[in-house]
Amino acid sequence: MFIENIPALENSKSPSLEVCLTPALLSLYNVENYIVVIIDIFRATSSICYGIENGAEAIIPVAQVEECVAYREKGTGYLLAAERDGSVVDGFDFGNSPFSYTAEKVSGKTVVLTTTNGTQALHLSRKAKKVVIGSFLNLTALSNWLKVQNENILLVCAGWKNNFNLEDTAFAGAVIDQLKASGQYTLDDPAIAAYDLYQLAKGDIPAYLSKTSHGERMRKLGIEKDIAFCLNVDITTAIPILDGEKLVKLV
Amino acid sequence: MFIENIPALENSKSPSLEVCLTPALLSLYNVENYIVVIIDIFRATSSICYGIENGAEAIIPVAQVEECVAYREKGTGYLLAAERDGSVVDGFDFGNSPFSYTAEKVSGKTVVLTTTNGTQALHLSRKAKKVVIGSFLNLTALSNWLKVQNENILLVCAGWKNNFNLEDTAFAGAVIDQLKASGQYTLDDPAIAAYDLYQLAKGDIPAYLSKTSHGERMRKLGIEKDIAFCLNVDITTAIPILDGEKLVKLV
Incomplete structure (x- = not known):
């Protein structure tokens, strides 16, 4: 573009509804002006929503397996989740499959899990007005809550290795689809x-997402069942919210 | 995502066809493995295609008005183009409207123009196998040339202030639309x-793009005519290519 110094969404009086397509672009936004929704559909934010729904007291996302291990030394109250190359890391309680986050396993427990992109997005968003977690599992509950906040909303896609991915972006679109009807928001290009x-995608989300390069990677890792589970719409109502280092239940 | 260290488009033997949605993401790609197409539809790459078509000997894109001025001191053979806030900068030959790049004005001349995002994308792409310029004006000529290169192709959107914009992305999609039929490419998620x-967008590109925040900014700047011109498909056949600091005619 030739033209400079024209702020995005200038002069708009209605709250803005914007999408940050990857954590690599988050520095373009003043996150303190927004409620941030973190989106990492395969599989971090889906597992988090499912775990909080199933009574986990808290979920603590960390970037490295080593940070996860450090919690072992803090006491026995923690469940540690880490996975590398599709297998549970030796000595950990479980991997990153959403099926590990059943009530039987996590109710009343604090789970420490390693994620990569999801954690980065969370870390970079700490200064936001609020940071909540979105997935297809809690789509409508999340959207209904967002509708009544009357705040600028930034949907942050965790993406894939700092780049755009289709599944996180499609979910951002699903939230916008629910909010847009109210007509109160100004949308940016993303x-x-x-x-x-x-x-x-909405007519058949699994079919739409199966064409991505990502879908192919998932199949190679043998986690098709996890992927299918993460595309279940509205099977939970809990909204995880960031409280210090922990994700806890907002509603 | 939980999973690490899986290279994108692994094991694919066909050339890849990828899109870098903004210059801010260009560091995620090894540009030396690609022919890079620079896309800055409103208005840099459209003006460049039109100018080269109309016989400009070369076009030199620079980031700052001051760099542009430096060419004044190098001799009288340069036309200087710079615009700020929609007006020609004092003492310059013309602004950034594509209508300034007619044969009458630019034939046989070297034009030095200031751009912002477009220049950044060009600068970051210098190590690519080749760097060429795309716009709706030369869509089919460019696509036909790309088809016979048998190389990985990276379509680089200049975007808007380092973020995604719809018009550059839609044009990337138009190139893919022409190349995809050959079935030889592996596509990434972007x-x-x-x-x-x-x-x-393809049924009515101007209508599709008019809904963007960008379209509104353009209207406020009174450059609707420029915008409409930039959405003309296939009115030129020249492909500008980067040769050192200069863009010259490839075909």
Whole structure:
């Protein structure tokens, strides 16, 4: 572009509804002006939503396996979740499959889990007004809560190795699809794109996402069942929210 | 994502066709493995394609007005183009409207123009196998040339202030639309998204792009005519290519 110094969404009085397509672009936003929704559909934020729904007292996301191990020394109250190359890391309680986050396993417990992109997105978003977790599992509950906040909303896609991915963007579009009807928001270009992509996906989300390079990687790792589970819409109502280092239940 | 260390598009033997959605993400790609296409639809790459088509000997893109001025001291053979806030900068030959790049004005001349995002994308792409310029004006000529290169292709969107914009992404999708039919390429997720968005846009590109926040900014600047011109498809056949500091005619 030739033109400089024109702020995005200038002069708009309605709250803005924007999408940050990867954590690598998060520095372009003043996160303190937004409620941030972290999105990492395969599989971090889906597992988190499922775990909080199933009564986990808290979930603590960390970047490295080593940080996870450090919690072992803090006491016996922690369940440690870590996975590398599709297998549970030796000595950990479970891996990163959402099926590990059943009530039987996590109720009343604090789970420490390693994620990569999801953790980075969370860390970079700490100064936001609020940081909540989104997945297809809690789509409508999350959207209904967002609707009544009357705040700027930034949907942050964790992406894939700091780049754009289709599944996180499609979910951002699903949230926009629910919020847009109220007509109160100003959308930025990434939000318009996410919304449009979701219109293509919504009739059959698994089919739409199966064409991605990502889908192929998942199949090779043998976690098709996890992927299918993460695309279940509205099977939970809990909204995990960041409280210090921990994700806890907001509603 | 939980999973690490799986290279994108692994094991693919066909050339890849990828989209870098903004210059801020260019560091995620090894540009030396690609032919890079620079895309800055409103208005840099459209003006460049039109100028080269109309016989400009070369076009030199620079980031700052001051760099542009330095060429004044090198001799009288340069036309200087710079615009700020929609007006020609004092003492310059013309602004950044594509209508300034007619044969009458630029034939046989070297034009030095200031751009912001476009220049950044060019600068970051210098190590690519080749760097060429794309716009709706030369869409089919560019696509036909790309088809016979048998190389990995990276479509680099200049975007808006380092963020995603719809018009550059839609054009990337238009190129993919022409190349995809040959079936020889592996697409990454941003390429799939760009292709899908273009399917929504192709019936009426101006109408599709008019809904962006960008379109509104353009209208406020009174450059609707420029914008409309930049959405003309296939009115030129020249492909500008980077040769050192200069863009010259490849075909």
